[in-house]
Amino acid sequence: MNILFDILTVALIGSTSWLIAVRYIASAIRWLALQSFLLALFTAGIALTAHRTDLYWVAGITLLIKAIAIPAILYRVMQRVGLDRQTRVIARRDRLVTGVLAMWLVGYYVTPHIAGTLGHKPYLAVAVGMLLGGVLTMIVHEKALMQGIGLIVMENGLFLAALSTSFGMPLLVDIGVSLDVLVIVVLMGLLTLRMDEQFSSMHIDKLRRLRG
Amino acid sequence: MKSLHHMLCTLSILLGLAVIALAALSFQPGAAHLSFAYTILQNSPLRLSFALTPLAGVFLFPLGVLGALAGVYAIGYGAEYTARGHGVWLDAGLLSFIASMAFVLTAANVLTFMMGWELMSVTSYLLVVFDHERQDAVRSGLVYIAMAQLGSAFLLAAFLLLYVAAGSFSFAAFARTAPTLPPGEQTAIMLLALVGLFLKAGIMPLHIWLPRAHPVAPSHVSGLMSGVMIKLAIYALLLFGFTWFHAGQAWWGELITAAGILSAVAGAWLASQETRLKRILALGSIDNMGLITMAVGVAMTGAALHKPVLAGAALSAAVFQAYSHALFKSTLFQGAGAVLQGTHTDNLNQLGGLLRRMPATGASVLVALLSYAALPLSAGFISEWMLFSALADAAARELHSVAGLFAVGALLSLFLTTALTVLSAARIFGVAFLADPRSEPAAAAVRPPLSMRLAMAAGASLTVMLGLFASGALHYINQALRGGLLRPPLPPAVQAAPAVTLTILSFTALVFALSSGARRTRRSRTAATWTCGGQRTPSMSYSATGLSQPAAHALGGASPGTSFAMRYMYRPAWTAVTHIARAARQIQSGHVRSYLVYLFATMLALLLIAR
Amino acid sequence: MTAALLFLLFLIPLLTAALCAPASPARVRETVHLLGSLATAACALLIVSQVVMHGPQTAAGNFFYVDSLSAALLLIVMLVSVTAALHSIGYVRGDVAHGELTERRVGGYYAWFHLFVAAMYFVLVVNNLGIVWVAIEATTLTSAFLVALYRKAEALEAAWKYLILCSVGIAFALLGLIILYAAAESFYGAGNNRLDFTFLAHTTHGLPGHLLLLAFVLTLAGYGAKVGLAPLHFWLPDAHSQAPAPISGMLSGALLNTALYGILRLVIIVQHSGATPLVSELCLTFGLLSVLVAFPFLLLQQDVKRMLAYSSVEQMGIVLFAVGIGGEAGYLAAILQMFNHAMTKSTLFFSAGNLTQQYRTKNMSRIRGALRASPFSGVVFLLATLALVGAPPFSLFSSEFALSAAGFDNGHAIVTGALVLLLAALFGVMIFQMGRMLFGVPPRADVTRASPWMTWPLLVPVTFALVFGVFIPHAFQALFHHAALVLAGRLP
Structure with a gap:
């Protein structure tokens, strides 16, 4: 069973790294859906091994909201926006991937004390890496939707952290967090659409009126 | 509206009288037991506490007198504002200004003091910007409140250090603990307090707000600001210097003396070159505050060197100088207000011949100017004579030490200041009140209403009375100071004053008699002024600028002073601040991604710290 | 009683929101x-009075927990939101009249107004810190709709930045809570209450220090x-300046404190398990x-609402500073400062909203002579500015005095001294900015008058600001x- 978790973890690392360098928004959404699906799988696996029935619920919710609903919303938004479908990044893509990998080093450097006390070493490091990698994705991408995707990556990282340290947060909290994330995505989608109306682009560097 | 105006003015007068009563009460033996406390919030430092001390009484007295006079003056002066519909705010401001100063003087702990102190700053700021349609009023007010607030911060820091040492906010605890502190800590506290107090007192080079703010305030408020408010800095200086630190180290006093010397000379010099009446008076306040500070400094040095006689003489000279300055300066400001309201200008070069249009004002101003110029028979003369004798005494006794050097410097600056002040006084009266009107408005000057004339006359006669009954007044002052500050009896330096007055007067009379006798023997005759055959115009008479020209030439042309401090202190500091601010503003660039970078970096740093 | x-x-x-939308x-x-x-x-006031009279209240099987700290914040949110609600009526009418x-x-x-208020109340009364997080995120979402209300480019931009920066920031807070939860579970075994404040603040043996520190x-x-702490505050001036004025007031007055509440709960927990000096230093x-960061922006500001927003950054900094001073005196100062x-x-x-609506501009150099043109709002603005900069007899003077006393007392003399000096400098800056708008001659005569809904309600908070300084x-x-x-952990 452990080998499955390890494979899943590697897949999470891979998807996060790939997401930062992806060329088309549509493929980024697909990668995100995949990542969320992997996470749901991870949850189900833990539910199976730890005999925690409540985690099945969590897995189901994750699958429903993060792997299906959110990508669907993002996809709709992207289609409504029109032709503006390529991503834009501020640096060369190989450097970006190196940057994300550096985040895992940070994760490993930061977590040993925690993990030592709690005893789930690699997963927590990966989670912190995903969290930081998500922020990095938001920093380097210039398209509004990609910022939303970065945010979901962060949430996925948090989910992994909760899962790996204490079999997830209390069920109510998990549901609340998922709903919040869903609303954030809806809101971001709305704002992106309006941005497209106003500036005919979802380039966030257009948002520079408020300064000083 | 009008009845409310009258009611508020009456309240101000009553408040003034009540403050006088408090002052009288504070000189009574049992006054120390009169205290009052009020808790704002339980178990917290938020507690107000009031008490009466003789030292506060010394300053409460002029506050009450000038407050009541300002209330009388406001009846007439505020009528114009009331007619425009917002005079009531001015009256309310005056009332709370007087109240806030009484608050400071009756404070017995830090919160009470600071509350009163800042209330005083804020109310006076609001009064300074009362004519806020005028751009210069708003700008002057801003300079004033900004500097006052900086001063408060320094003062608060000094108080809080004392609090940490004493473990209590009460002034009584400070008096017990302060002298026992290590010298380094004492010095730190004293220096912080000095910055704060000098800012309030208008001591150079922290004075730049004073000549800006005082002239633009309504005139009776200017009178209170110059007459009382800045004196409260002296009160606090005495609290710190004597009541709490027992004069501390000798160099503190020397430092204070040096600051006083600079202000006295430079203030008098600037005043003698200025042509706007209210600015002259404001700059004159700097010079008088310089003299008072100088005397306090000498007193502190004397006390630190255990020369009680010397210290006592200088201290009572300082207080007496404060009294006479309070009285004559408030009268002068009120006179300036009358001129301003009557002619709508206070530029000396456009005034002239006002004595004929407003004789009562002219007479009051003349009497006050006698004190300003320290001419014999006036309170100003007595005070400067006391100052002179105290300084001369100090210089003579300490001739071979550093302290003596400062005393000599103070003495020299006293001479110079007095000479320059005579020039200023002559300019004010000679140019504004004598000669012919130099402009239309001056020719059409309207005499002030009865209440204003009454207030000015009362102020002027009080000045005269202070001069006449100087020894009586001094008796009370000395008693109060002895109770609060210095144990040993004070020498009655003032006793020499009548003799000197008599000498100078008879000498003057002799000169006058001789010269008039000489003139009579020469058989002079009176005729029209020679005008090269042309029409005689008012502009041919001496102007204010012309009168001060010789002094300007003698001292090397352009006036230094304010522009010096502005050029080398305030402007560079301001430029630096704005430059840094402009540069720092770049961080809010509008790029949401750069904001994310800041966030990312912060999180990363925190994760590494807390690892 | 409390449960009901x-x-x-x-x-x-929720009902009001549902009714308002279609009505x-x-x-x-x-x-x-x-x-x-x-x-x-x-309701909020009654809950507060219950707490004042009978101590902490729990309801719905420990799901809700209201102690004095939450009651104090409930009171703040209640007062601000009820004033905002009254002010809204006049303000929205004005906006409709102007075609905005x-x-x-x-x-x-x-509808969003009421959802926003409900979300803020929810933050303050739930026991589980995870739910607190969810609720704080919910306040972001509900208020983001309000920030984006005027569908202008600026409002859109502000809402976007608000959403992105707050969501990213708050994600890290969730990581902290996850670590806290994991620590509690691994030391006390699994349980339903492991993320409850009532459990975490009273654990028998405490929790491992380094985990708590990281969580904190x-x-x-x-x-x-x-909360808008520098250097994470960049969204704040944008969002606060673009929202409608009643919402700006709620964002600054109520929401920032609500977010700070999340930090305060952690402060209590960390203290319980042996406070480290690092907490206070941070x-x-x-x-x-x-x-410090707010200073240049206040000095060079042209937009009145941005200026007020930067001042909120500064003020929340002061509150956090008071928390850092710690001790009962420091915490008391923090609470007072928050309220005031x-x-x-x-x-x-x-009142700035009244002025901007009357002058149809937020640029301070174009709002001139407000004291003459709009006497009520002008005088209220003057009084509130004096209160804000800490002039006596207003309440912020008292709380800032209490703060500096506590700072000097607890051995932070130098930083507190620096703060006092900075505040003095800010005094001048704020008076300068206020003077630009209030003083002088009004530019034109046809400045519209404010509706009574926009004026009289302001007397409620301004009276608190004035009276609480002395009584x-x-x-x-x-x-x-x-x-x-x-906050000091001495009361259950």
Whole structure:
């Protein structure tokens, strides 16, 4: 069973790294859906091994909201926006991937004390890496939707952290967090659409009126 | 509206009288037991506490007198504002200004003091910007409140250090603990307090707000600001210097003396070159505050060197100088207000011949100017004579030490200041009140209403009375100071004053008699002024600028002073601040991604710290 | 009793929101809004009085927990939101009259207003820190709709930045909570209450220090982004300046404190398990940095609402500084500062809203002579500015005095001295900015008059700002003291 978790973890690392360098928004959404699906799988696996029935619920919710609903919303938004479908990044893509990998080093450097006390070493490091990698994705991408995707990556990282340290947060909290994330995505989608109306682009560097 | 105006003015007068009563009460033996406390919030430092001390009484007295006079003056002066519909705010401001100063003087702990102190700053700021349609009023007010607030911060820091040492906010605890502190800590506290107090007192080079703010305030408020408010800095200086630190180290006093010397000379010099009446008076306040500070400094040095006689003489000279300055300066400001309201200008070069249009004002101003110029028979003369004798005494006794050097410097600056002040006084009266009107408005000057004339006359006669009954007044002052500050009896330096007055007067009379006798023997005759055959115009008479020209030439042309401090202190500091601010503003660039970078970096740093 | 009240506290706003959105005639909508707001406020006030009289309250099987700290914040949110609700009526009418808003969007405004208020109340009364997180995120979402209300480019931009930066920040806070939860579970075994504040604050053996510290640091910075602590504050001036004025008042007066509440709960927990000096140092650093960073922006500001927003950054910095000072005195100062700032700043935003609506501009150099043109709002703005900069006899003077006393007392003399000096400098800056707008001659005669809905309600917060400087009623004293004791961990 452990080998499955390890494979899943590697897949999470891979998807996060790939997401930062992806060329088309549509493929980024697909990668995100995949990542969320992997996470749901991870949850189900833990539910199976730890005999925690409540985690099945969590897995189901994750699958429903993060792997299906959110990508669907993002996809709709992207289609409504029109032709503006390529991503834009501020640096060369190989450097970006190196940057994300550096985040895992940070994760490993930061977590040993925690993990030592709690005893789930690699997963927590990966989670912190995903969290930081998500922020990095938001920093380097210039398209509004990609910022939303970065945010979901962060949430996925948090989910992994909760899962790996204490079999997830209390069920109510998990549901609340998922709903919040869903609303954030809806809101971001709305704002992106309006941005497209106003500036005919979802380039966030257009948002520079408020300064000083 | 009008009845409310009258009611508020009456309240101000009553408040003034009540403050006088408090002052009288504070000189009574049992006054120390009169205290009052009020808790704002339980178990917290938020507690107000009031008490009466003789030292506060010394300053409460002029506050009450000038407050009541300002209330009388406001009846007439505020009528114009009331007619425009917002005079009531001015009256309310005056009332709370007087109240806030009484608050400071009756404070017995830090919160009470600071509350009163800042209330005083804020109310006076609001009064300074009362004519806020005028751009210069708003700008002057801003300079004033900004500097006052900086001063408060320094003062608060000094108080809080004392609090940490004493473990209590009460002034009584400070008096017990302060002298026992290590010298380094004492010095730190004293220096912080000095910055704060000098800012309030208008001591150079922290004075730049004073000549800006005082002239633009309504005139009776200017009178209170110059007459009382800045004196409260002296009160606090005495609290710190004597009541709490027992004069501390000798160099503190020397430092204070040096600051006083600079202000006295430079203030008098600037005043003698200025042509706007209210600015002259404001700059004159700097010079008088310089003299008072100088005397306090000498007193502190004397006390630190255990020369009680010397210290006592200088201290009572300082207080007496404060009294006479309070009285004559408030009268002068009120006179300036009358001129301003009557002619709508206070530029000396456009005034002239006002004595004929407003004789009562002219007479009051003349009497006050006698004190300003320290001419014999006036309170100003007595005070400067006391100052002179105290300084001369100090210089003579300490001739071979550093302290003596400062005393000599103070003495020299006293001479110079007095000479320059005579020039200023002559300019004010000679140019504004004598000669012919130099402009239309001056020719059409309207005499002030009865209440204003009454207030000015009362102020002027009080000045005269202070001069006449100087020894009586001094008796009370000395008693109060002895109770609060210095144990040993004070020498009655003032006793020499009548003799000197008599000498100078008879000498003057002799000169006058001789010269008039000489003139009579020469058989002079009176005729029209020679005008090269042309029409005689008012502009041919001496102007204010012309009168001060010789002094300007003698001292090397352009006036230094304010522009010096502005050029080398305030402007560079301001430029630096704005430059840094402009540069720092770049961080809010509008790029949401750069904001994310800041966030990312912060999180990363925190994760590494807390690892 | 409390359970019913808590139930009503959320039922009424939800109901009001549901009714406001479709209600078509403006009169009906306004009446529903008014009644709903007053009823919600009454519930909140009753809960607060229950806490003051009977101590901490729990309901719904420990799901809800209201102690003095939450009661003090409930009071703040209640006062600010009820004033904002009254002010809204006049302000929205003005916006509709000026063509800034359509009737249809007014319904949305009122609906989101009530959801926003409910979310803030929810933050303050739930026990589980995870739910607190969810609720704080919910406040972001509900208020983001309000920030984006005017569908202009600027409003859109502000809402976007608000959403992105707060969500990212708060994600880190969740990581902190996850670590906290994991620590609690691994030391005390699994259980339903492991993330409850009541459990974490009273654990028998405490929790491992380094885990707690990490959890605290992450929550501090995470929620700090929402509190507007420098250098995480960049969204704040944008969002606060673009929202409608009543919402700006609520964002600054109520929401920032609500977010800070999340940090305060962690402070209590960390203290319980042996406070480390790092906690205090971090609070002091972030606090002082916020004051420092706000300075240049206040000095060179042209937009009145941005200026007020930067001042909120500064003020929240001061509150955090007081938390960093610690001890009962420091916490008391923090509570006082929060309350007083909320009253003052909301007044300022509301009256600034009146001025901007009357002058049709937010540029301070074009708002001139407001004291003449709009005497009521002008005088209120003047008083509130004086209150804000800490002039006596206003309440912020007292709380800042208490703060500096506590700072010197607890051995932070130098940083506190620096803060005092900075505040003095800011005094001049704020007076300068105020003078630009209030003084002088009004530019034109046709400045419109404000409706009574926009003027009289302002007397509520401004009275608190004025009176609490010299007189604090006994019940409030008890509440503030108990809240400080809760923060110091000396009261259950």
